[in-house]
Amino acid sequence: MDRLAISTERLTRSFGKLTAVEDVYLHVLAGQFFGFLGPNGAGKSTTIRMLTGLLAPTSGRIEILGLDLITNPVEVKRQIGVVPEGMALFGRLTGAEYLNFAGRMYGLDRDTAAKRTAELLDFMDLAGQPKKLVADYSHGMQKKLALAAAVIHGPKILFLDEPFEGVDAVASGTLKAMLQRMISRGATIFLTSHVLEIVERLCSHIGIIHQGRLVAQGSIEELRAGVQATNTEGSHGEKLTLEEIFLSIVGGERPDVEELSWLG
């Protein structure tokens, strides 16, 4: 039987009267590359923040690698890596100082932290400007550095909130290479992204959240089959793309652009 890497039961989070995430049952097996999709404001970031211990759920249960996150936060955090929204960088450190710091915070000894820092900087092509402060890095460089910090301790699960947002093709290639390498070595990756082409290419399994509720979960093939079974009119036997599956599930409709008549 495959081992569950991430599992939630009735996971709910409210902010005052607004329920951002409601009764989410999520199951991600170890070794899966899981894409967590949803329109803006659907509850993706709230969910990822709860799964990584950055936000307390209002109710429900979270298990990471079989450990209850609420009762074993430190042990869970030791086994996961996170690139949250906003990247969690320290702008007034250099890249090497930041990675060294991250390594030590995850309990690595000084020599191992330094060695891995050098290797990661080299792999991410960030070694060229050793004295440059993180605040002066380009957006793509910051994304690469944030990912490097999240993997420095060799996590079993990696949580990534929009890792490809604002990243150019070259940096994106580096990020993808690293993620593929982790998957090939048995790690689990849980990512949110709006770039559906990338998700389709990388992820084996998908979860779709809409208005705080998990409305679909499974492999891409399962979701495709489900959509085609319920919506036979438009498909004509062609293989649906992830974008079409997504739009079909969340019911996205484009607004009438004629309303903005003043716009050129």
Added chain:
Amino acid sequence: MKSIVAGQFVAIAKMRWQLFVNSLLTIRGNVELIARIFIILFFAVGGLSAGVGLGAGAWYFTSHHEEFWLAALLWPVFLFWQLFPILATAFTENLDSSNLLRFPLRFRDYFAVRITYGLLDPASVLGSLWLLSIVAGIAIAKPALLLWSALVMIVFAMTNLVLNRMLFAWLERWLAQRRTREIFSVVFFLVLIGFQFVGPLLSRYGEKSRREIAGVSLQITVMQRVLPPGVAAWSISELSARRSLTALVALMLLFGYGLLFFLLLNARLRKEYRGESLSEADLPSNRSKITVQPAWFVPGLSPPSAASLEKELHYLSRSGPMFLTLVMPVFMLIIFRIGPTGRGGLLARAPQYALLAGAAYSLLILTNFVYNNLGAEGAGVQFLFGSPAHFREIVLGKNLAHMTIFVGEFVLLWAGVAVFYGIPSFAMTFATLCGILFAAPLNLAIGNLLSLYSPKKIDQATFGRQRASQTTVIISFAVQLTVFGLGALALYLGKTQGGLWLSAVVFLIYGVITLTLYMVVMDRIDGIALKRREDLVAELCRA
């Protein structure tokens, strides 16, 4: 175009108002408002009292036909206006220009916004109020001088305002980059070394006759007369003596100062407006394997605490404003040695307390960092919560970093006291160290709590814009009052009962209590941080 500019100004004012209104939606926002009202009341009472004193002084000098002594009133106003915003950045509000430059703002409007933003800072409000009091005092004594003195004070106020903005803009520029920061440091230390000659010079003149001292005083009087406060007093004094032409010349000279500061500010802001980059990025080098130095080895500390300590010291070492803040105690030591007249200041009369006073002031300065020790983390606070480190380990690293700085500063202070006041006695050094053992844990304990309950995002790389939480300011004030009250009691007991050794013992007893408090807070810090994490992330990760 005029209506667009007016619209932009209204939009900025509305945005500020809306931010204020929105802040009241939270409990913390309401607590902040109450704290701010208390602080305003405090400043109002202090400011009005000083205003009455200055007005009375102006009336006295004018009615005794000694208007040139008005300079003695204008100098404190001038120094307060220029130094208070630097010494107390918590009350200073500067605008981050990068927020404005993306909008279609003409340079002159950008300039106007930079001048007017923060016009309600304590320095500007109190400075203006005091000048008004001085005008009132002059007018009561000699009504004929009302219009002229009002005109002179308006020019003087504008000069102060522009100089204040100019100093901030240039200081920020100099402290933003390593090279200019180093030059600034060298110049600053040269000035400090220069002060070492003041002591021998004073003692040399002290042996001279009264006539010679009067000669030196006269030279100083002449020198101050050509600087803005002196020029302003000179102009009023000349008109009072019916020498209209020289009064006008003096006013023009004052105006000239204002214009000079205006042009210097204009040059700086124009560079900012054109999109200046103060990035310290080095040029790309050839890609090669790099070797990374291992993290610091700090015996006895867990890896997260050692990492936190190292990170904190890296941050602080790259903060120009922080550097300036930390050298202030030594500077103040010198000021208090010399005093306003050059004949010996407050501490010159009680040199045995110089070390204790200096240490207390250093600790006071350090509260800027201790009471908001997460403020500079920004989005990085998410990393702290996402890592498996216990929060108490992170906070311990920060506390140790602050104490490391304090110890360094204490050594510097001890040397400074030895040079300017004579070598401190062993008993006084010991009593001071015991006093630190009492005051430091208390400040650290309260600081750790306030850092979690009342955080405020700050940028250590910039000067100003570091407005602290008003709740923190008011609680910090109460803590310092307690520390000074208990400290005074210990010293009083020592003085009346059994000497400094008794004071040291009392300090040690206090120290046991505050150290216990510190440990209790540290024991609970993980739980508090966990409860407060959402508010912390919301405050520190906001753009």
